[in-house]
Amino acid sequence: MSNTTIFSAKKIITMNYSRPEASHVAVRDGLILGAGSLEELATWGEYTLDARFVDKVLMPGFVEGHAHTMEGSLWTKVYCGWFDRADPNGKLWTGAKSVDAVIERLQEAETVLEDPTAPLSGWQLDPIYMDNTTVTRADLDRVSTTRAVGVLHASGHIMNVNTKALELAGMLKPGLNHPGIPLGADGFPTGELKGPEVMTPVGPFVGYERSMLDADEAGLRNFAKLCVRTGTTTITDLASRMDEKTVDMMLRVTGEPNYPVRLMPFRFFMGLSAKELIAAVLALKERTTDRLRMGQIKIIVDGSIQGFSARLRWPGYHNDAPNGLWYIAPEHLSELLHLALEAGLQVHTHTNGDQATQLVLEKLAPALQKHPNPNHRFTLQHCQLADSAQFRTAAKLGMCVNLFANHHFYWGDEHYALTVGPDRATRMNACRTALDSGVPMAIHSDAPVTPLGPLFTAWAAVNRITASGRVQGEEERIQVHEALWAITMGAAYTLHLDGEIGSIETGKKADFAVLDADPTVCDPILLKDIGVWGTVQGGRIFPASNL
Incomplete structure (x- = not known):
């Protein structure tokens, strides 16, 4: 029996500029042999034709660059x-x-x-x-x-x-x-x-007896179900304590033959000195597997805007609430950035307020002067209130951003009326400005803060509609193809995984989101309503109906 399977589909959206569409994709040993016509792929030799997706649309498996496995455990509460x-x-x-x-x-x-x-x-x-x-x-x-x-x-x-x-x-x-x-x-x-x-x-x-940031075993399995239902094949756990027992459990569960997701946990910065953290993350990196990618750091600089705990520059909160909280001292942040660059470890930093974003930019610049790395891809996560000057600086520093597009829907009205006021609310999560400034960009859900759903996140960035139905900040809307890039190749780039995932092309992981309709031709307002049949991850097939 051939070890090559050729999947036929109604349409394959590859996110590969040199061959953007195909009708078939060949898979061997969990990797993509090629995408094209059946006649082209048949030249590879004997194959098995799988037509189960003949009425479906395939895309690269969605990549969620900011989520937390804790959602899987929270559903027990x-x-x-x-x-x-x-x-x-x-x-x-x-x-x-x-x-x-x-x-x-x-x-x-x-x-x-x-x-x-x-x-x-x-x-x-x-x-x-x-x-x-x-x-x-x-x-x-x-x-x-x-x-x-x-x-x-x-x-x-x-x-x-x-x-x-x-x-x-x-x-x-x-x-x-x-x-x-x-x-x-x-x-x-x-x-x-x-x-x-x-x-x-x-x-x-x-009842939060474990670290509030980590999932237990049952939660990790529940989290995987959410991934399959939303077309997500690679996802971060973007702030895990990663104690020894948790890491052992994660290695065991993700190593099971039918675990459907590639998980990338980032070690939370609290609880260890800077030097201890670097040593711990380097040790974790040595234990990484294909479905559990370890060796990254998450720093949280401030709190949340809707909780009035984010750090804002003048004029502060629209309702005169006191400024928010610093979660890390400037000296500690600087030390971590220096040591991480020296050790070759990637850092993603949570900055909701623009004052927090400014602190990271100011501390990273001298760290890069001392430890140059043209491919560090340190990423500003959320980065919700960044202005155009901050995006330009981020681009010059070689940073990426992962913007919280879902916020427009879930809290946009409240930001407009209460937290930051009309002017700043209309430019929050400024996807258009980020792209025009040359910053590599992803967009995210921050599940469980908002529900996991990359197509919803793409819809939010394209339409910028609030819960009350208003368009808020139409100038910052992006095109559908840009949003689809952000939830595939864009997110993969921020994770240093763009050589492995994010597009359907030769040599990459056979990770696919299986969709009921074509997001490139539907009305953009309907993007979030496209059904997800399930996923293919590493060539393994996971129908949502079997969960």
Whole structure:
């Protein structure tokens, strides 16, 4: 029997400029032998013709350059989000539209907990849609005063907990002096915790006993289901603690014959000194496999804009909220950038606010002067408020950007009215400016912050439509072919994987997204509605219907 399979399709969009379309693709040993006509590919010798995709459109497997495997584990907790959302098994959960609705959902979940000491965990709380109400420990005490209750915000940067949780963590006391711990009129914490530094000590008491950034084994498998359902074949876990047990589990699970995704975890910078972090990541790099690519660093510089914890330059927040939080000292950032360049390790930095972006640009420039590397591809993640001058500087420094296109839909109206005001809201996630400035660009979902779905992300960048239906910042819209490039070759480039994935051409991984319709000819407004049959990953076939 031949070890070459030729797949026929209604159309193959290759993202390879020298041969942009084909009718067939040949696969051997998990790699692409070639794309073209059947007659051309038959010259390679004996083959098996597989016509199962004859009515489908094939694209390169989508590459999600900013996501978190923790979404797979979060579905074991109570969904408290504003928007309707599908879980890994395809079930649609309705959104909770008020604080009372969130409390009712948590109360319902609390009644079925048999262990009276077990914590109750929720996720995806989005109070900016609830008149920007602050959820307090008194609110969550309505769920229980005897068990710890904690709810993670949609941004992942804020958590609300009840009185019992604060008590168990030793934080129910007056006068705590930390910018991430707001105090009430009584001098006690309100129950809102901002940033990992103050969330982490409470996490184990509210059901986030593992690092809040990591998935457990079941979660890693659930996460893979989401990938297949969305056409994603390579995805990052962009901030993992990567302790020894977690790495062993990830190696074992991703190494299973039917695991359908190539996972690229980035080691989170907190918890180790700069030198210790570099040594740890170099050791991880030695253990990398095809489906678990290790050896990269994630730095978080500030918080979230909708959580008012991002660092903004003048004039600050539109509603006069105080400026956000620094997650890293400038000296620590500088040291990490220097050491990473010296060691040849890639760094992706989270910068939501433009002040945070400016800090990275200013610290990277002297690091590159001391450790020149024309192919470092250090990437600004989110980079939501960058202006044209910052994009030009990023391009000169050889940086990439991965912009948060989904934000236009999920929080665009709130940014316009509340967080940054009309002028800056219309240029947030400025894809057009980034491309015109010559910055290599990807776009992302930041799942679980927004749902994983590269076609939705492409739709968001092409249309820039908010949840209320407005077009916000039409000048920053990009073309469909540019958006499709951003979720394939663009994202692959930011990960140093563009020689392996991102296009359908000879020698690359046989990774395909199998679509029900052609995104290059449909009305751009319908881009997000194209169905995904499943994926092919390394030549292995994964129908979504079999999940």
